Amino acid sequence: MDIITEPSALGGRAREWARAGRQVGFVPTMGYLHAGHERLMALARERSEVVVASVFVNPTQFGPNEDLDAYPRDLDRDAALARRIGVDVLFAPRPEAMYAPEAATWVEVPALARHLCGASRPTHFRGVCTVVAKLFLLVRPTLAVFGQKDWQQLAIIRRMTADLGFGVEIVGAPIVREADGLALSSRNVRLTPAERAEAAAINQGLALAGELVRGGEGDVGRVLAAVRARYAAEMPSGTVDYLACVDPQTIEPVTTIAGPVLFAAAVQFSGARLIDNRFVDVK
Incomplete structure (x- = not known):
């Protein structure tokens, strides 16, 4: 498994896959991976020739006084899990590599973001859509796998993907739970x-x-x-x-x-x- 940190390097690799006609499965995550993420990656592995997973704690989907700094991080642990599942490329960029200081462009789906998480976190899904759009442009996946625990996010990503014509199949994976029913997070x-x-x-x-x-x-x-x-x-x-x-x-x-x-x-x-x-x- 290769670990790539620079967007340009990932983009170059993705262009090679596209020229070769490879089926690319993509699993975007914020890291600190668990069995739920394993299931997403396993689904991508079953359906793709190449599997890319990203580990990126995306700052633009965190609002003021939210837990950006406290969000758990352990790239070595994440890499070991991804390697075990059969991920081919793990993309782990720095925030400054994904967002230029003068960046002023956002992607939004306001109609689906008015309620649930969007009501109490009004800029959250704007950040999600923007980073997923950027990742899709880099990876050029055939399909992308998201968990159904974030049902609203899944609906928004599906709408964004269709509206912008990314040509990516969005796959929703069932929630993975602890023995007592708590959803893995x-x-x-x-x-x-x-x-x-x-x-x-x-x-x-x-x-x-x-x-x-x-x-x-x-x-x-x-x-x-x-x-x-x-x-x-x-x-x-x-x-x-x-x-x-x-x-x-x-x-x-x-x-x-x-x-x-x-x-x-x-x-x-x-x-x-x-x-x-x-x-x-x-x-």
């Missing part, structure tokens, strides 16, 4: 032992929402009230940033359930903000 290491025990309630509350809907409850307000009560009882250390029911495609709030919906939550603990979701299909 690089930020989980920043939970205290007590918070870690409580955090399992995030998924359990979303599972309750699914059970209520499948049992015939169609009023979103009553479903969300039941989940909030569960969170208050079982997750006293966490502050709910949002708990919502939205259309899975438009990410617009839903009040009455008559078809597929997405229940999504974000919970802030002392050192980490965690997100999770559950897709519920009502026939």
